[in-house]
Amino acid sequence: MIPAIAFKNKNKIDRYLSNGLDAGDWSDEDLEVAHESLEDAFLIIREDHSVPTDEDVEALIEESKAYKKFMIDKFGDNLISFDVEKWLEHYEPVLVELTEEQYTASKEWD
Numbered sequence: 001m002i003p004a005i006a007f008k009n010k011n012k013i014d015r016y017l018s019n020g021l022d023a024g025d026w027s028d029e030d031l032e033v034a035h036e037s038l039e040d041a042f043l044i045i046r047e048d049h050s051v052p053t054d055e056d057v058e059a060l061i062e063e064s065k066a067y068k069k070f071m072i073d074k075f076g077d078n079l080i081s082f083d084v085e086k087w088l089e090h091y092e093p094v095l096v097e098l099t100e101e102q103y104t105a106s107k108e109w110d
Contacts, residue, residue, distance in 0.1 A: 007091035
Protein backbone atom coordinates (compact mmCIF):
# COMPACT_ATOMS: atom_id res chain seq x y z
CA MET A 1 0.00 0.00 0.00
CA ILE A 2 1.17 3.51 -0.82
CA PRO A 3 0.33 6.31 1.63
CA ALA A 4 -1.12 9.55 0.30
CA ILE A 5 -3.09 12.56 1.44
CA ALA A 6 -6.48 13.14 -0.18
CA PHE A 7 -8.91 15.99 0.45
CA LYS A 8 -12.11 14.59 2.00
CA ASN A 9 -15.34 16.56 1.89
CA LYS A 10 -16.17 17.69 5.43
CA ASN A 11 -19.92 17.22 4.92
CA LYS A 12 -20.15 14.04 2.86
CA ILE A 13 -19.24 10.47 3.65
CA ASP A 14 -16.28 9.12 1.68
CA ARG A 15 -16.25 11.82 -1.02
CA TYR A 16 -12.98 13.40 -2.11
CA LEU A 17 -11.84 16.34 -4.22
CA SER A 18 -11.20 15.08 -7.73
CA ASN A 19 -8.02 15.69 -9.68
CA GLY A 20 -9.92 17.85 -12.17
CA LEU A 21 -13.07 17.82 -14.25
CA ASP A 22 -11.95 14.88 -16.38
CA ALA A 23 -11.27 12.81 -13.27
CA GLY A 24 -14.53 13.74 -11.54
CA ASP A 25 -17.44 11.43 -10.89
CA TRP A 26 -20.20 12.86 -13.07
CA SER A 27 -22.87 11.18 -10.91
CA ASP A 28 -21.86 13.53 -8.05
CA GLU A 29 -23.10 17.14 -8.27
CA ASP A 30 -19.67 18.39 -7.12
CA LEU A 31 -17.73 15.89 -9.28
CA GLU A 32 -16.19 14.43 -6.14
CA VAL A 33 -14.90 10.88 -6.27
CA ALA A 34 -15.71 7.97 -3.99
CA HIS A 35 -13.21 6.26 -1.71
CA GLU A 36 -12.98 3.28 -4.06
CA SER A 37 -11.91 5.69 -6.84
CA LEU A 38 -9.08 7.40 -4.96
CA GLU A 39 -6.88 7.18 -8.05
CA ASP A 40 -9.06 9.98 -9.47
CA ALA A 41 -8.70 12.21 -6.38
CA PHE A 42 -6.29 15.08 -5.93
CA LEU A 43 -3.47 13.41 -4.00
CA ILE A 44 -0.24 14.29 -2.27
CA ILE A 45 2.17 11.38 -2.72
CA ARG A 46 5.83 11.47 -1.80
CA GLU A 47 8.21 10.14 -4.43
CA ASP A 48 9.86 7.83 -1.89
CA HIS A 49 6.40 6.58 -0.82
CA SER A 50 6.95 7.64 2.77
CA VAL A 51 3.94 8.92 4.69
CA PRO A 52 3.00 12.50 3.73
CA THR A 53 2.57 14.93 6.63
CA ASP A 54 1.05 18.31 7.45
CA GLU A 55 4.29 19.82 6.12
CA ASP A 56 3.39 18.50 2.66
CA VAL A 57 -0.02 20.16 2.93
CA GLU A 58 1.63 23.42 4.03
CA ALA A 59 4.01 23.24 1.05
CA LEU A 60 1.00 22.77 -1.25
CA ILE A 61 -0.70 25.80 0.31
CA GLU A 62 2.41 27.90 -0.30
CA GLU A 63 2.63 26.67 -3.91
CA SER A 64 -1.03 27.57 -4.38
CA LYS A 65 -0.50 31.06 -2.92
CA ALA A 66 2.39 31.70 -5.32
CA TYR A 67 0.34 30.42 -8.26
CA LYS A 68 -2.63 32.61 -7.31
CA LYS A 69 -0.42 35.69 -7.01
CA PHE A 70 1.16 35.03 -10.39
CA MET A 71 -2.20 34.45 -12.10
CA ILE A 72 -3.82 37.53 -10.52
CA ASP A 73 -0.82 39.71 -11.40
CA LYS A 74 -0.82 38.45 -14.98
CA PHE A 75 -4.54 38.03 -15.75
CA GLY A 76 -6.49 39.78 -13.01
CA ASP A 77 -8.68 38.46 -10.24
CA ASN A 78 -10.48 35.75 -12.22
CA LEU A 79 -11.59 32.38 -10.95
CA ILE A 80 -8.56 30.38 -9.79
CA SER A 81 -9.18 26.66 -9.30
CA PHE A 82 -5.81 25.88 -7.65
CA ASP A 83 -6.70 27.65 -4.41
CA VAL A 84 -5.85 25.27 -1.61
CA GLU A 85 -6.88 27.72 1.11
CA LYS A 86 -10.36 27.82 -0.47
CA TRP A 87 -10.39 24.02 -0.75
CA LEU A 88 -9.75 23.74 2.98
CA GLU A 89 -13.01 25.53 3.70
CA HIS A 90 -14.83 22.44 2.40
CA TYR A 91 -12.24 19.65 2.52
CA GLU A 92 -9.91 18.21 5.12
CA PRO A 93 -6.61 16.55 4.28
CA VAL A 94 -6.73 12.90 5.33
CA LEU A 95 -4.26 10.07 5.12
CA VAL A 96 -5.32 7.31 2.72
CA GLU A 97 -3.66 4.22 1.29
CA LEU A 98 -3.54 3.40 -2.40
CA THR A 99 -3.10 0.03 -3.98
CA GLU A 100 -0.31 -0.31 -6.52
CA GLU A 101 -2.98 -0.23 -9.27
CA GLN A 102 -4.52 2.97 -7.89
CA TYR A 103 -1.09 4.57 -7.59
CA THR A 104 -0.24 3.71 -11.21
CA ALA A 105 -3.59 5.06 -12.42
CA SER A 106 -3.17 8.26 -10.40
CA LYS A 107 0.25 8.88 -11.96
CA GLU A 108 -1.39 8.85 -15.41
CA TRP A 109 -3.23 12.07 -14.43
CA ASP A 110 0.09 13.74 -13.73
